[in-house]
Amino acid sequence: MKIVQKITSQLDCPTFIATHRRHPQDFTRRRQLTFKNLVLFLLNQPRTALQTELDQFYRVLNQASTESQVVTAQAFSKARSKLKPEVFESLNQALQQQIDNLGLRQRWRGLRVLAVDGSTVHLPLEPAMTRFFGSHSEFPVARLSMLYDVADGQTLHSLIVPIEVGERDCAHLHLAHLPADSLTLFDRGYPGHWLFALFEQQRRHFLMRLPCGYNAQINQFLRSGQVEDTLFFAASHPEARLFCTEAGVDPTGRVELRLIRVELASGESEVLVTSLLDRQAFPTEVFADIYHRRWGIETDYRRLKQTLCLDNFSGRSVTAVKQDFHARQLLKNLALLMQHLLQPVIEQRHKDRKLRWKVNFTQGVSRLKNTLIDLLVRPWPTS
Structure with a gap:
């Protein structure tokens, strides 16, 4: 082998x-x-x-x-x-390269479909853990984040960081590991103009779920009854422009994105936003199914925590x-x-x-x- x-x-x-x-x-x-x-x-x-x-x-x-x-x-x-x-990250990179070389990757409409999501893990009760990772409810806790291939379950890049590091900051760190011709799925905790702009800057594609009250444009889109629309997004608040500057993207730039309305079985609507603007190559009806595949990363965290006993650490440092x-x-x-x-x-x-x-x-x-x-x-x- x-x-x-x-x-x-x-x-x-x-x-x-x-x-x-x-x-x-x-x-x-x-x-x-x-x-x-x-x-x-x-x-x-x-x-x-x-x-x-x-x-x-x-x-x-x-x-x-x-x-x-x-x-x-x-x-x-x-x-x-x-x-x-x-050392284990480097070995994993070598493993992923071998999988690429053997042509074992699966694609969706020419794109590799990835997902990013975070979790937390409880750590050994040691002062060093609290000092380095931080705590929640007086117990040491670390934040986890993964870049995950939804087709084969492979984790391409993973992070274990202090709990104060936000999920969006982790997403920023994953960006350097995104392969070309990929689509990355995010839940509704991730959208932000600086992240939209970073994906555009690096010529990578994403599909995110937006909170229904994300901004006035989303509220107007929901009221309109439209199934989809293409709009320009800008950093409208000083804090958003500051985040753009810190991320290395133009705080005054606009990003063209596509909104997709998905009707849920409950009768409610959710809004997806994507950088895939080509309606012929990516028709509206394909997005609900592909976004649903993001749940694979939730299953993967269960694998780590239950099957692989992630919180059963072999050391206390x-x-x-x-x-x-x-x-x-x-x-x-x-x-x-x-x-x-x-x-x-x-x-x-x-x-x-x-x-x-x-x-x-x-x-x-x-x-x-x-x-x-x-x-x-x-x-x-x-x-």
Whole structure:
């Protein structure tokens, strides 16, 4: 599997190691807990007692018949402080590049459909957590944000930041990771003129849900009874113009956008705004369905929090929390990719069944425990 080989080669690359360690002298001595072994251990879903997890890990790694204490929990804690959490982000970027190269992406009317959304996670009760991430109701909490592919479930970019960082600020940070020819879906907490202008500046497309009372133009559109309209939006308030300046866009510029009215089953109307102005290529009736696909990112947060036990951190430092978060994102992406690659095999095996069979994600992640070590460490046949 070329994708697995690519990750393995990264973990053995001296330049990659040098980039993702804290100090030049880190991971230079010959020890059992090498850079590669440390990364693999964190990917291997450590959830129970740390020493037990380490003993099991090295039994599998060394193909031993019984467990023994090769590395102590104290040594692991010391070693992980030398590892930058960004290592898992870099490995995920390599994974995403491999998926692109293999032509596995799905498109909608020529565009990759992505979604951005945020969440929060409770952190270990440590003073360092509150100092760095902040708190809510006296408990340390971090803000999460993801850039997510709604077709294959892959997380392209993820953030774990202090709770005071807003969702729109996170969206700004995701923009640098948007692929060309993509459409990004946002819920109604994100619209803002500076974000509209940023998308136009970077020649990227979006579809957002607007609060019904967003501004006078939206109120007038709702009263008009029109199904759609194309309008120019401007930063009409001093605060909005300040946000534009801070984001690096022209505060006096206007952005041409398209409004879409969607009638809900409840009889209420919601308004979508998009940069897709071509009515022939993107007729009005396609937007309700494509916007509904944004719910995939809500499901993905449930995967992280429930199946991957996101709040069960393997350490109590800020570094450990960041490592665990990004390691679980990478593990989730690997599991979803393997699920996607196995689906044709399962369909062929059960082709005579009435119902379509699918890989169970929870079972797949469970089976990756320790198996992932073999996939990333053992030589893979080239033929």
